[in-house]
Amino acid sequence: MTPFKQSLELGLIRCRTCGLAVSRVSLRTDRRCPRCQSRVEHRTPLSTEMTLAWLIAGIVFYIPANLLPVMHTSGLLGEADSTILGGILEFWRSGDWDIALLIFIASVAVPFTKFIAIGLLLFTVRKNSRWQQHQRTALYRIVEFIGYWSMLDVIVVALTSALMQFQVLGTAEPRAGIAFFCAVVVVTMLSALSFDPRLIWDRRA
Amino acid sequence: MSAAPPPPSEEELPTPVVQNRRWIPRLVWVVPIAAAAIGISLLIRNWENAGPRITISFLSGEGVQVGKTLVKYRDVTVGRVSAVVLSPDHQTVVVTADLSKDTASLLKADTQFWIVRPRVGVGSVSGLETLLSGVYIGMKTGAATLRERQFVGLENPPALSHGPRGRELELHAARAGSLSIGAPVYFRQFQVGRVIDENLLPDGSTRVTVFVEAPYDGFVKPVTRFWNASGIDVRLGADGLNVQTESLAAVLAGGLAFDDGPIEALFVADGVPGEFTLYKNETEAMAPPDGDPRYVRMRFAQSLRGLEIGAPVEFVGVNIGSVVAVDLGYERQDKSFPVIVTAKVYPRRMGQAYEALAAQGKTESEETLAAFVGTLVNRGLRAQPRSGSLLTGKLYIALDFLPASPRAAFDASIRPLELPTVNGTFQEMEAGIGRLVKKVNDLPLEQIAADLHTDLKDLHETLSELHTRVMPNAVDALSALHDTLDSADRTLDVESPLQHGLTETLSETRGTLQAVRELADYLDRHPDALLRGRRPQKMPEKPSALSSDAKP
Numbered sequence: 001m002t003p004f005k006q007s008l009e010l011g012l013i014r015c016r017t018c019g020l021a022v023s024r025v026s027l028r029t030d031r032r033c034p035r036c037q038s039r040v041e042h043r044t045p046l047s048t049e050m051t052l053a054w055l056i057a058g059i060v061f062y063i064p065a066n067l068l069p070v071m072h073t074s075g076l077l078g079e080a081d082s083t084i085l086g087g088i089l090e091f092w093r094s095g096d097w098d099i100a101l102l103i104f105i106a107s108v109a110v111p112f113t114k115f116i117a118i119g120l121l122l123f124t125v126r127k128n129s130r131w132q133q134h135q136r137t138a139l140y141r142i143v144e145f146i147g148y149w150s151m152l153d154v155i156v157v158a159l160t161s162a163l164m165q166f167q168v169l170g171t172a173e174p175r176a177g178i179a180f181f182c183a184v185v186v187v188t189m190l191s192a193l194s195f196d197p198r199l200i201w202d203r204r205a
Numbered sequence: 206m207s208a209a210p211p212p213p214s215e216e217e218l219p220t221p222v223v224q225n226r227r228w229i230p231r232l233v234w235v236v237p238i239a240a241a242a243i244g245i246s247l248l249i250r251n252w253e254n255a256g257p258r259i260t261i262s263f264l265s266g267e268g269v270q271v272g273k274t275l276v277k278y279r280d281v282t283v284g285r286v287s288a289v290v291l292s293p294d295h296q297t298v299v300v301t302a303d304l305s306k307d308t309a310s311l312l313k314a315d316t317q318f319w320i321v322r323p324r325v326g327v328g329s330v331s332g333l334e335t336l337l338s339g340v341y342i343g344m345k346t347g348a349a350t351l352r353e354r355q356f357v358g359l360e361n362p363p364a365l366s367h368g369p370r371g372r373e374l375e376l377h378a379a380r381a382g383s384l385s386i387g388a389p390v391y392f393r394q395f396q397v398g399r400v401i402d403e404n405l406l407p408d409g410s411t412r413v414t415v416f417v418e419a420p421y422d423g424f425v426k427p428v429t430r431f432w433n434a435s436g437i438d439v440r441l442g443a444d445g446l447n448v449q450t451e452s453l454a455a456v457l458a459g460g461l462a463f464d465d466g467p468i469e470a471l472f473v474a475d476g477v478p479g480e481f482t483l484y485k486n487e488t489e490a491m492a493p494p495d496g497d498p499r500y501v502r503m504r505f506a507q508s509l510r511g512l513e514i515g516a517p518v519e520f521v522g523v524n525i526g527s528v529v530a531v532d533l534g535y536e537r538q539d540k541s542f543p544v545i546v547t548a549k550v551y552p553r554r555m556g557q558a559y560e561a562l563a564a565q566g567k568t569e570s571e572e573t574l575a576a577f578v579g580t581l582v583n584r585g586l587r588a589q590p591r592s593g594s595l596l597t598g599k600l601y602i603a604l605d606f607l608p609a610s611p612r613a614a615f616d617a618s619i620r621p622l623e624l625p626t627v628n629g630t631f632q633e634m635e636a637g638i639g640r641l642v643k644k645v646n647d648l649p650l651e652q653i654a655a656d657l658h659t660d661l662k663d664l665h666e667t668l669s670e671l672h673t674r675v676m677p678n679a680v681d682a683l684s685a686l687h688d689t690l691d692s693a694d695r696t697l698d699v700e701s702p703l704q705h706g707l708t709e710t711l712s713e714t715r716g717t718l719q720a721v722r723e724l725a726d727y728l729d730r731h732p733d734a735l736l737r738g739r740r741p742q743k744m745p746e747k748p749s750a751l752s753s754d755a756k757p
Contacts (some may be wrong), residue, residue, distance in 0.1 A: 049233070053236060053237050054233065057239070061244075064244055080273060131511050183240070186238065187240075
């Protein structure tokens with residue numbers, strides 16, 4: 001198959017902290033690195049389970065994040081609660097397609113990408129699949145990278161609420177939805193973090 | 206594949222250690238469970254708070270926006286529009302609104318909904334806030350017990366959105382005048398209510414619904430009369446200029462007023478309670494009940510310029526009706542064009558006279574009334590156009606007893622009754638003036654003026670001659686006269702010789718006269734002396750003197 005050897009096949013575990021190659025035999029009973037005393041694991045323990053848990057939490061939070069309004073604006077032109085999707089549509093209709101696209105990518109495309117990507121990774125790892133291992137690793141890197149960009153929405157709401165305080169003329173206040181959205185971002189980041197990409201390459205007997 | 210160090214003994218894998226740490230990953234599951242719990246709790250709360258969903262159909266959905274347009278009750282938001290769709294037959298717009306939970310009890314079968322848009326009327330400005338914020342749907346709860354979820358929206362907002370206490374009244378009128386919904390209702394110049402609805406009834410009359418607010422609805426009694434106080438009531442009638450108004454707002458937006466009716470109305474059973482007649486103006490409203498009008502016709506053989514429809518008909522100075530038509534007729538016999546005036550007369554306005562007549566049974570039917578009018582005509586009742594005001598030239602019809610007028614035929618069988626007429630006083634006067642003017646016209650004024658002119662010229666010549674010729678002579682004559690008078694004055698002076706001589710002459714004359722008297726005395730005593738001459742005297746001096754004097 002591949003010319004590469006898994007460290008495990010060589011009986012070695014690499015300490016993630018100090019880079020020491022530890023043979024499984026030389027591990028202390030509590031599995032600490034003999035040099036730096038960091039915990040040394042062959043694979044992140046229960047990585048898939050934790051990833052799945054965070055992922056589910058993220059998906060669950062994503063529902064109220066979209067249903068509940070994220071921002072409440074009031075002013076001379078009346079008051080309005082805006083949801084994320086409503087805001088995107090409003091921007092799109094008023095001709096600001098670029099802003100609409102930006103918000104759409106940050107608050108819809110990115111979370112969905114993460115859900116699907118992590119779900120796919122989990123599914124393939126569980127299946128012990130050898131399908132497209134390179135691409136899947138790349139996918140993992142992408143997921144890790146795009147994680148924090150989802151905070152764009154949260155920042156927009158935070159800035160708007162902080163800046164738009166003109167009493168009668170206009171005020172903006174954050175609403176519960178943005179908290180859920182924030183939770184989605186954090187939880188999916190944790191989910192991506194919990195995932196051990198080495199599992200992609202593992203082959204179980 | 207190749208030489209690999211033999212894997213360490215597999216049984217060394219720290220299974221127990223892994224088991225010991227199981228609780229940490231397990232803890233992770235709390236997160237999605239908590240998330241799910243929060244989500245479900247939100248759902249439950251949402252579901253619990255979800256109020257009724259209603260549909261309202263409007264003719265137009267102008268300005269209604271899904272998710273933005275609010276439903277307000279007493280200006281408090283109670284819901285939001287969640288969908289706007291066309292009805293299946295595309296005739297109406299069906300607005301779906303989600304209301305809050307506590308409004309469920311407000312949704313009665315007769316709850317009203319309407320779209321609040323900015324409205325600028327003369328009487329009021331409303332809904333201005335919707336200029337900026339967009340329209341909203343107003344709501345007014347009803348009184349019915351039946352609950353309802355589907356409503357038909359009003360196209361115009363009800364005049365009273367929050368149902369203050371008071372009374373709703375229906376007024377019937379032939380025409381509504383310049384009334385509009387929201388127009389004020391006055392009681393003695395005090396606004397006590399509003400017009401809340403106007404309808405055109407199938408029979409063409411109008412029904413005006415007014416609302417009189419609570420403390421004032423007590424003023425509305427069965428005898429109350431309502432009248433239209435719209436605008437300024439300026440009437441230039443036979444009785445001069447008449448201006449009447451309730452308030453400036455009523456002038457612009459129209460309005461109603463009401464007050465207690467005349468006392469006579471107390472005894473007249475009114476119609477349905479809560480329904481009133483809307484009169485044209487206060488005078489009409491306050492007039493005693495007129496009863497049914499009778500129509501009479503009059504033929505005038507003269508111009509009736511100035512006689513308008515609605516001009517009063519007066520019977521012995523009492524207004525008993527009005528002119529309803531002025532037509533031109535044609536008489537074949539003498540090819541003339543009489544003016545035919547039709548008037549309606551309210552016999553009831555004759556007051557006590559009418560009652561007395563009614564007591565005699567003379568008003569029971571057309572026939573008895575016609576017979577009665579016939580006797581009046583025989584006594585000299587005539588219709589006559591008279592000038593109500595010299596200033597305006599308006600005419601009215603006077604029914605008066607003119608016994609001096611020539612006898613007129615009266616046919617009691619003609620309907621409407623035809624009253625004999627005489628020409629108007631004003632017309633007679635006019636004719637007299639006309640004749641006078643004609644005479645003046647006929648005078649040879651130009652000739653007179655020419656003669657006068659010649660005469661004046663002659664006079665002028667005479668005068669100038671007088672001036673040039675006579676005057677100098679006159680001056681001479683006057684100076685001569687002056688001289689004459691002067692000399693006369695001198696002559697008559699006391700010191701003048703003439704005066705002196707005159708005095709002497711006068712004293713001599715007196716002496717002479719004395720002698721004559723003595724002679725007369727002597728002759729009286731001695732008449733014979735005339736024959737025998739004078740006898741010797743005892744005192745001879747005086748008679749001799751006398752006789753000697755008397756001799757010459």
